[in-house]
Amino acid sequence: MNTIFTIILTITILVLSLILKDLLFEGRIKKINKLIPGPSTIPVFGNLLQINAKDFPKSVNDFYERYGKVFRLRLGSVEIVVLTGPEVIDECFNKKHREIFKERYIKFSRFLGKDYNIFSSNGDYHYVLRGILTSEITTRKLNNGRLESNKFILEMFSNLCKDNKETLVKNTPNQIRILAVKLILNFTLGIEENDETILIIVEKIKCIFEAAGLLIYSDYLPFLFPLDIKSMSKNDIISSYFFIKDFIGIKLDAIKIKYEKENELKNETTDETSSKLNNIPIIENYYKNYLDGSIHYDSILFSISDIIFAAVDSTSNGFSLLIGQLINKPEIQDKIYEEIMRNDENNNTNNISFADHTKYPYIISVMNESYRYNSSVPITEPNKTTEDVEVNGYKIAKGTMIIKNLRGTHLSKEFWGEDALEFKPERFKNQPLNQKGLFHFGAGARACPGGRFTESFTFTFLVIMLKNFKIVNPTDIPIDVEGEVGLAMQCKPFDALFIKRN
Numbered sequence: 491m492n493t494i495f496t497i498i499l500t501i502t503i504l505v506l507s508l509i510l511k512d513l514l515f516e517g518r519i520k521k522i523n524k525l526i527p528g529p530s531t532i533p534v535f536g537n538l539l540q541i542n543a544k545d546f547p548k549s550v551n552d553f554y555e556r557y558g559k560v561f562r563l564r565l566g567s568v569e570i571v572v573l574t575g576p577e578v579i580d581e582c583f584n585k586k587h588r589e590i591f592k593e594r595y596i597k598f599s600r601f602l603g604k605d606y607n608i609f610s611s612n613g614d615y616h617y618v619l620r621g622i623l624t625s626e627i628t629t630r631k632l633n634n635g636r637l638e639s640n641k642f643i644l645e646m647f648s649n650l651c652k653d654n655k656e657t658l659v660k661n662t663p664n665q666i667r668i669l670a671v672k673l674i675l676n677f678t679l680g681i682e683e684n685d686e687t688i689l690i691i692v693e694k695i696k697c698i699f700e701a702a703g704l705l706i707y708s709d710y711l712p713f714l715f716p717l718d719i720k721s722m723s724k725n726d727i728i729s730s731y732f733f734i735k736d737f738i739g740i741k742l743d744a745i746k747i748k749y750e751k752e753n754e755l756k757n758e759t760t761d762e763t764s765s766k767l768n769n770i771p772i773i774e775n776y777y778k779n780y781l782d783g784s785i786h787y788d789s790i791l792f793s794i795s796d797i798i799f800a801a802v803d804s805t806s807n808g809f810s811l812l813i814g815q816l817i818n819k820p821e822i823q824d825k826i827y828e829e830i831m832r833n834d835e836n837n838n839t840n841n842i843s844f845a846d847h848t849k850y851p852y853i854i855s856v857m858n859e860s861y862r863y864n865s866s867v868p869i870t871e872p873n874k875t876t877e878d879v880e881v882n883g884y885k886i887a888k889g890t891m892i893i894k895n896l897r898g899t900h901l902s903k904e905f906w907g908e909d910a911l912e913f914k915p916e917r918f919k920n921q922p923l924n925q926k927g928l929f930h931f932g933a934g935a936r937a938c939p940g941g942r943f944t945e946s947f948t949f950t951f952l953v954i955m956l957k958n959f960k961i962v963n964p965t966d967i968p969i970d971v972e973g974e975v976g977l978a979m980q981c982k983p984f985d986a987l988f989i990k991r992n
Contacts, residue, residue, distance in 0.1 A: 528562035536564030566710030583934030607792035663810035680771030703976035
């Protein structure tokens with residue numbers, strides 16, 4: 491009883507102290523940012539109680555519609571400025587203020603591995619880790635079959651559809667996740683795992699991304715961490731994360747033994763050796779950089795985890811949502827098929843590569859519209875300002891958390907006109923891939939380094955799939971293409987009927 495009383499008394503004193511601090515003292519960031527429009531705050535919690543914990547992006551977008559393209563929030567003790575719209579985001583992250591907005595804001599829940607991974611590291615070390623990845627997903631390497639996408643895509647359809655004229659594919663998004671995991675494991679670790687292990691990894695990644703997209707209160711009020719840790723344990727997010735990390739660790743141990751035995755890093759300069767080094771999986775390139783002293787050993791594990799998590803979930807969900815759009819709008823499928831057949835004089839589409847994408851302008855417009863309408867990440871991981879800066883007439887203090895509202899940027903009528911909520915590829919007619927005004931891969935120095943991977947996967951899969959199949963809704967109920975909130979938007983399960991083309 492005395493213990494409970496002590497805990498309650500301690501919490502009460504802590505909360506009262508925070509209220510007094512909030513009312514009597516005004517920090518530098520708050521003093522500067524208070525002139526930016528935004529909702530009224532209450533002591534200690536700020537705007538935290540006005541946020542829908544299960545749909546943070548919607549809450550942010552609702553505030554944008556009320557307060558405009560630049561507005562202020564205070565969640566707990568954290569000062570936040572939210573930016574919406576192509577011009578504002580472009581100015582801050584790609585142009586005038588690029589250097590000021592490039593650092594990652596490290597939330598309390600992201601402290602694990604913050605100095606060792608691509609996702610949360612800052613400074614020169616971040617660019618070393620990032621550079622190892624980007625050197626492996628150049629356009630040239632993708633065009634040379636570095637991903638082996640075609641092989642895995644054709645295997646998937648062969649296993650699912652066999653010799654049937656029509657095949658009902660249950661939970662199509664999950665089949666896409668399985669394909670993405672196989673492809674990513676081959677790309678990062680150089681392995682092909684058994685189906686049982688693949689299914690476990692699919693569920694672990696899904697668990698992490700569904701739970702990590704929810705509001706974590708201790709990111710803004712650290713004393714609430716015990717409540718969050720209980721919730722995260724209940725959702726299995728922690729055990730799922732360490733399962734993946736341990737899985738990668740086992741593969742890394744095998745690579746370490748291989749290098750010790752074969753001593754492959756000696757000065758071998760034959761063409762054959764160079765060719766082999768060019769085709770080694772990404773984890774081996776990270777290991778080589780560790781041996782060279784460029785990175786820490788833990789950075790291999792954390793960085794490969796980042797790549798697997800991000801690539802599997804955002805890519806598979808984005809593509810599944812696109813399939814849903816194509817099922818709901820069969821006329822778009824027909825136009826894509828016509829374009830494929832115009833380019834398939836030699837019946838060689840199954841060997842297509844990303845190098846061919848410029849020959850398919852309508853498919854490019856469909857991909858652009860998919861990136862706009864179904865932003866994989868409606869609210870990006872935050873950045874922070876490294877200097878005081880003026881944006882849209884408002885001064886933002888150094889050290890402020892910056893959030894890009896991609897849901898509003900991509901779907902608001904203010905930027906896209908009255909038909910903003912329609913899926914309409916024609917709005918990108920004759921536009922290049924990843925058109926200006928789209929920020930689905932983020933923006934500036936912290937833009938997603940794997941964007942080219944997603945583009946290559948989406949293009950290749952789309953062409954092979956629609957060359958060989960027409961995809962039909964087996965029911966009269968339209969596919970739900972809005973997605974559910976997660977760290978990346980989660981496509982809801984749906985069934986699809988795959989009909990082989992003649």
